[in-house]
Amino acid sequence: MTANKQDHQPTSPAPAPSRGTSGPTSTSPDAAAIWRAVRGPLLLAALIILVVSATVLVTGGRDRGELDPRGVDPAGSRALAELLRREGVDVVLAGTGEAARLAVEADPGRTTLLVPFPERLTDEQMAAVAVMRPARTVLIGPGDATLATFGLDVRDAGDADITDLEPLCDLPAAMRAGNADLGGTGYRTNVPGAARCYPADGSPSLVVVPRDPPGTDDAVLLGTGTPLRNDRLDDRGNASLSMQLLGTHPTLVWYLPDGSDTGDEGLLELLPKGWRFGTLQLGIAVVLFALYRARRLGPVVTEPLPVVVRATETAEGRARLYHRGHAVDRAADQLRAAARTRITARLGLTPGPAPEPGEGTAAEVTPAHLVDAVCTRTGRSPADIHHLLYGAVPEDENGLVALADHLDQLEERVKTGERQP
Structure with a gap:
């Protein structure tokens, strides 16, 4: 019978503890280690928040989108709105169909209704706008479905290049404005008394159609909203043409839906497009950072045992166990x-x-x-x-x-x- 390993000193002693240590070293992270691990992501998040906040403060949230009367970015239309206000036109921004209806019904015979993006309206919004009867309705880039909803005998003639065009018509507003940046969409109509101006590829891109009954109101069809933009307003006769078409009456109702009257928008749809894009970029950055910092499986690393156990000691240990257990x-x-x-x-x-x-x-x-x-x-x-x-x-x-x-x-x-x- 042999002796148990536990009752004898091993022939190969375990490595001695390092000098200056009095016991086993803890592997749990302490507060300092946790702070070193998270300070990088925290500083990055703070920097992003600081940059976004500074951007919002500097811009004042005014870069709102294309043809927005509050937008000061190149695609906005704040310059035109300010010019119209200086000429005594009351520019009313309507974000819902109900707000637009109330503004039009306040004085329908002295109101112009501008719909910058009729093709983006829902069926309910389109039907609500079509029954309004302001003194003038201005539609930008309408298609056949929109024209039919408004009861206009006009057809879409196809797309055309947006470029410097001559009026080539007897419409007083076009004759005074002269050349302008038009095109985009051309139209065809046989309505008597309709003005057909700025032809592009043989089809007019500005059409003024009298509505039934004659003399009550008219519809202005613009193939593009380029003349209304901040960055193009001072080119050629864009400012003159835009102000004459939209400033004919004392009140201009600018219908730019904000989505609050559709009832099916979620939280993301209520955020401005810039914020949604920034959130997407931030999410991608967080995922990439997580992949960069994640642990990866590397090659197998062999580790020397702290104690070498001889075969004789194993036999002695087993014999000792048999002895103790009889x-x-x-x-x-x-x-x-x-x-x-x-x-x-x-x-x-x-x-x-x-x-x-x-x-x-x-x-x-x-x-x-x-x-x-x-x-x-x-x-x-x-x-x-x-x-x-x-x-x-x-x-x-x-x-x-x-x-x-x-x-x-x-x-x-x-x-x-x-x-x-």
Whole structure:
């Protein structure tokens, strides 16, 4: 029997702790480590918030979109709105169909209704605008469906380039304005008394159509809103033409839907386009940063063990466990199995078939074959050999020790070939 590893000092001692340490080092991150890990993302987020806030403060939220009377960006129309106000025109921005209806009904005979993007209106918004009867209705880039909804006998003649065009008509406003940046969409109409101006590719891009009954109101169709933009207002006769078409009456209702009257917009739809685009960019940046900082699986790294355990120490430890548990039967089985394995190899016997799952861990020769071979080698009786290799369990530890001695003697006789007298 051998001794347990726990009862003896290991032959290879564990590495000594580093100088200056009094105990095991904690692997949990402390406050300083957490701050070093998160300060980068926090500083980046603070910088983004600072830049966005400064941008909003500087611009004042005035870059609102194309043809917006509040927008000061190149595509906005604040310059035109201010010029009209200086000429005494009351410019009313309507964000809903109800607001536009109330503004028109306040003085329908002295009101101009401007719809910059009729093709973007829903069916309900289009129907609500079509029944309004202001003194003048100005539509920018309407298609066939919009023209039919407004009851206009006009057809879409197709797209055309936006360029410097001559009036080539007798409309007083066009004759006074002269050349202007028009085109975009051309129209065809046979309505008597309709003015057809600024032809592009053979089709007029400005059409003024009297509505039924005659003399009550008219509809102005513009193929493009380019003359109304801030960056094009001072080119050619754009300002003159825009002010004459929109400033004919004391009130101008600028219908630019904000989406609040459709009832199906979510939170993202209520945000301005610039904020939605910025949020998308911020989300992409966060994902890329997370991928950059994420842990990745690298190659397998081998690590030396702190203690080298010898095979003899493992055997001693197992023997000590058997001793403490008084496992005489288990120890005897292990001694006999090891002896049979060594004797089989010494005699050059071929093991039998491998055991079925659960029936053993190694293939052995049959007991009769092994006993006959050992008897032939040593001259001992089969009963003695069978008792040593396959006999009963010893009654106590003294019997176990005696069994170990007899097995050692048997192995020695098999090794030397000495026969029993």
